Amino acid sequence: MDSKTVDVMKWLEENKEDFVPPVCNKCMFSNQLKLFFVGGPNSRDDYHLEEGEEFFYQQTGDMVLKVIERGQPRDIRINEGEVFLLPSRVEHSPQRFANTVGFVLERARENTEFDCVRYFVKSSTVRLFERWFHLNDVVRDLPPLIQAFRSSEECRNGIPGPKSFLINAPYEAAATDLSKPMNLQNFIEKHKEATRLVTKNAPVQIYGPPSYSTNVLLYGEGEHILEVNEFELIIWIMVGNFSAYFIFYFFFVLLGLSSRLLCGSQHFSHYSIRLFASPQISPNITCGFGYCLKSFISS
Incomplete structure (x- = not known):
């Protein structure tokens, strides 16, 4: 793989x-x-x-x-x-x-x-x-x-000339209203309760349809099945204490304090992720479990 x-x-x-x-x-x-x-x-x-x-x-x-x-x-x-x-x-x-x-x-x-x-x-x-x-x-x-x-x-x-435009534009720029950037940590704090309720077993959408073709989803504690289909998948483990198992036909173990990125191939259709609070972490730390930011971009 x-x-x-x-x-x-x-x-x-x-x-x-x-x-x-x-x-x-x-x-x-x-x-x-x-x-x-x-x-x-x-x-x-x-x-x-x-x-x-x-x-x-x-x-x-x-x-x-x-x-x-x-x-x-x-x-x-x-x-x-x-x-x-x-x-x-x-x-x-x-x-x-x-x-x-x-x-x-x-x-x-x-x-x-x-x-x-x-x-x-x-x-x-x-x-x-x-x-x-x-x-x-x-x-x-x-x-x-x-x-x-x-x-x-x-x-x-500083003025257009004979070599300014060699071909007709294949398309025009989109007329669209742009959103404001958002603070990711504030977004996580605002939605932490939603991500830690394992029974919901659903991510929180940061960006996605219908406004965008890109899906950027926030996952919290629990086990999640992520479908890749013909597209690659990038998983981003946010900064913080965590333990996380990535299960394909084999598994990774990620432990530590630093941010990590994982890029999975498009050759497999799905895999599961197990995210849970590390036993070394105080239960009073609300974001002690692994936050996972999953992003895949379709055409």
Whole structure:
């Protein structure tokens, strides 16, 4: 079975040199689901457009996600500990600062899907330059397109020119209202009673249908059967004391204080998870049992 468990804090420490310029990012998982951590500072004036959704979480420090919402610029500040799900087909430009790290989760593109790197005339939403492409690897595919703009006549003059638009846009940006980021720990505290009632045996939805195609679900104490079907599954064990058994045809045992991520292959249709309070933990600690954040992204 193709699966992997990662201690996030240890992994970040081992790869810390990748989260500062000029690299600023490192991919943890890159199959059907792509999960990469991003540091800073960066300097970006390009906007990205894609047909899938993106899930953001700020591990350390804050970031600003510049977007075009219904034709108007908007800055969405994602603070440390907050999550945000960006809908598909929204022009966005992540702005990251020094000594910050966050992760972004997105899905692989279908062969028929296109991404776009887009630039606007300064202080406006008039399109200056754009390139449509099929994205396979964000780290490899984006830099040449950004460099193409920086060496272009359109960049030098600041006005659209003959090479601004090489093809007709395959689709237009979505006209949608964007939600605010939410503090994940506050969400867990608010819903902890719901997650610890094993008899309900149901997760709490953080994001999902009908507003989104991405399902982000919060699981608490108990045993859960999670169906993967043809999609990969990423399980995130939140920071805190916990014991957790992941049962496939074999099982993992995860113990500790740090956050962990597990990516399961799409080759198995389902598996069960057993989450329970560690006997070493005081029963007065309300979040002593394992919180599990399960996220899978469909097309």
